[in-house]
Amino acid sequence: MQISARGDYAVRAALSLAAAYPSVMSAQALAADQDMPRKFLEAVLADLRRAGIVRAQRGAEGGYTLTQPPREVTVGAILRAVDGPLAGVRGVRPEETAYEGSAENLPRIWVAVRAAVREVVDETTLADVLSGKLPAHIRKLTALPDAWQPR
Numbered sequence: 001m002q003i004s005a006r007g008d009y010a011v012r013a014a015l016s017l018a019a020a021y022p023s024v025m026s027a028q029a030l031a032a033d034q035d036m037p038r039k040f041l042e043a044v045l046a047d048l049r050r051a052g053i054v055r056a057q058r059g060a061e062g063g064y065t066l067t068q069p070p071r072e073v074t075v076g077a078i079l080r081a082v083d084g085p086l087a088g089v090r091g092v093r094p095e096e097t098a099y100e101g102s103a104e105n106l107p108r109i110w111v112a113v114r115a116a117v118r119e120v121v122d123e124t125t126l127a128d129v130l131s132g133k134l135p136a137h138i139r140k141l142t143a144l145p146d147a148w149q150p151r
Contacts, residue, residue, distance in 0.1 A: 001087065001117050003079070009036050010044045010082040011075055017054060018070035018126035024063035044082055051081030070130060076121035086121065087114035 031038040048054040094110035
């Protein structure tokens, strides 16, 4: 799975909002907090607003805040809000792929990849990431001997 810059920025901005929750943070403060370009961040925040993850407040004390407590917002929801489905195969959902011959069972692999990604991002909340208390199955994955090794 490739995490786009948009997805990375969205999760990082949401983590800043989670740390400040229920307070409001301006786009400028979020950009400074996470060392991101403000204009790009504003486009990401617009996606999160359309998805109902953040709410914008106008005025002198305006800015952004999460619409739900951090313990109710998953990393998966944020990634989908800015990048769409988590796993696609050439722009098609894994269950919509079909092959013949020696590749006929390949859709099972693509579906399994999506399920594995969901098992991590849909079961990890902003509160989990902030506290560092990740779900046990995720801690187990990061503790594998080669988990941090590039391949």
